[in-house]
Amino acid sequence: MNARAPGRPRILSRARIVASARHIADNEGLEALTVRRVAQELGTGQASLYRHIADRNELLTLLADDVAVHLPPPKDGPDPRERVIGQWLNAYDYLSQHLWAARIIAEGEHAADSAAAFTRSAVDALAALARVGSGEGGPDQAGIARTYRVLWHLLLGHLLNAHPVGHAHPVHDIAVEREGAGPAKAAETFRDDFAWALPRVLEGLLGTHAS
Amino acid sequence: MNARAPGRPRILSRARIVASARHIADNEGLEALTVRRVAQELGTGQASLYRHIADRNELLTLLADDVAVHLPPPKDGPDPRERVIGQWLNAYDYLSQHLWAARIIAEGEHAADSAAAFTRSAVDALAALARVGSGEGGPDQAGIARTYRVLWHLLLGHLLNAHPVGHAHPVHDIAVEREGAGPAKAAETFRDDFAWALPRVLEGLLGTHAS
Structure with a gap:
């Protein structure tokens, strides 16, 4: 979702990032899961994601923990x-x-x-x-x-x-x-x-x- | 080994290719195993290897079978x-x-x-x-x-x-x-x-x- 889209813009959070990443992993496998792909899903840029997670490895850790x-x-x-x-x-x-x-x-x-x-x-x-x-x-x-x-x-x-x-x-x-x-x-x-x-x-x- | 090196040049065969690939996989893991890497080990070019194996996938199949x-x-x-x-x-x-x-x-x-x-x-x-x-x-x-x-x-x-x-x-x-x-x-x-x-x-x- 893009912040410029109609309606209230959703705030990017770790929880939203993890939920989106889990959705990708469940449906397409771990290979499909990249920071770029998660950013696409959330309608935002990779730079915005990197304010919440360090890299793909941290994302995988968060996912496995979840x-x-x-x-x-x-x-x-x-x-x-x-x-x-x-x-x-x-x-x-x-x-x-x-x-x-x-x-x-x-x-x-x-x-x-x-x-x-x-x-x-x-x-x-x-x-x-x-x-x-x-x-x-x-x-x-x-x-x-x-x-x-x-x-x-x-x-x-x-x-x-x-x-x-x-x-x-x-x-x-x-x-x-x-x-x-x-x-x-x-x-x-x-x-x-x-x-x-x-x-x-x-x-x-x-x-x-x-x- | 290079064919121009002293001594009798060794003939490239599937068996030699598989043995070299197994050595790489045992010592460095599957990620390190590429056709390029096997060619280096055998002192030959990738093109020579492709006369014996179709691609990396065929190499993996031969290795697993072995x-x-x-x-x-x-x-x-x-x-x-x-x-x-x-x-x-x-x-x-x-x-x-x-x-x-x-x-x-x-x-x-x-x-x-x-x-x-x-x-x-x-x-x-x-x-x-x-x-x-x-x-x-x-x-x-x-x-x-x-x-x-x-x-x-x-x-x-x-x-x-x-x-x-x-x-x-x-x-x-x-x-x-x-x-x-x-x-x-x-x-x-x-x-x-x-x-x-x-x-x-x-x-x-x-x-x-x-x-």
Whole structure:
């Protein structure tokens, strides 16, 4: 929007810049996201943007933080197993809508301290599940942290392979191919795989059993 | 090497081009790999290279195939559990030496039919383990294929997060940070995590138990 357009001119803010950048990344992938492109979207000049952000890197950091802050809490309810499984499935679905963010996190370019609330709540929910499932003989704090990391990597691996970002070619997965399914089915298959694996992996890692 | 240099001039071949490109990718990351750079390494002109390869994309495909062909077979030995676990740990260590290849595969830009031998041997080894561990009640062929995919994604997730490729900044992992370990420890921690998780995840997915 241009300030000279009819109506009240909107004030440029970091929040508006981040919202516009997220829209571009969600719809066109990270490659399309440049400061010039965001300026176009907002109907302003690049110089105006540089009064709010230092460079593209700062923009990416702000974006990744914005996604990380909104990672989901454990699912509501009394059952600790359902709380854990629901949180991770929701995280999968949420990140599959913002894959460029998953890729930023995996590439380790930008800190995501903003994910701390997710980490804390996920670790607490895992600890509650471990107490119910295996009592005193369950994993200690280090084992819970390790379980958290393994689940996070399981999620990342499924997401990053299932949904290549910013590339025109469909994913080619050797095992999906082997089953005879076309590449277009990959994302759907991997979501199913993750949902199938999650309770089984939890049982293996925590030494608990399904109730 | 220049053809006018002393000694017998070496003949430019696809194999020499791929070997040179792999050397560059292993040492400097995928970003450094250009046709111009490979030509420099081989002491020849870009035009000479273009008589053997169509473009950078074909070079990447050849490279990924080359890595995929050399993915390890199941570990030698009579114990089916050790055969499976050894194969996946070896695959992890092998790919951590060629991370750019893991990234090519995950980004789905290039087919890796050459990994078919790895897939086949891994699926067969998993089926043998499932038979021993759970007899007739074990997973069917679809369950084995699914287990293979989950292990592959578990491996990819650990690798891609642990070893950002082509970026100067160290990985920032929220859970490693939480434990107080510095980012430099991340790759080592994730290798340990993978080795710790593998038997437990297998048990959960296949419904078998450690002997």
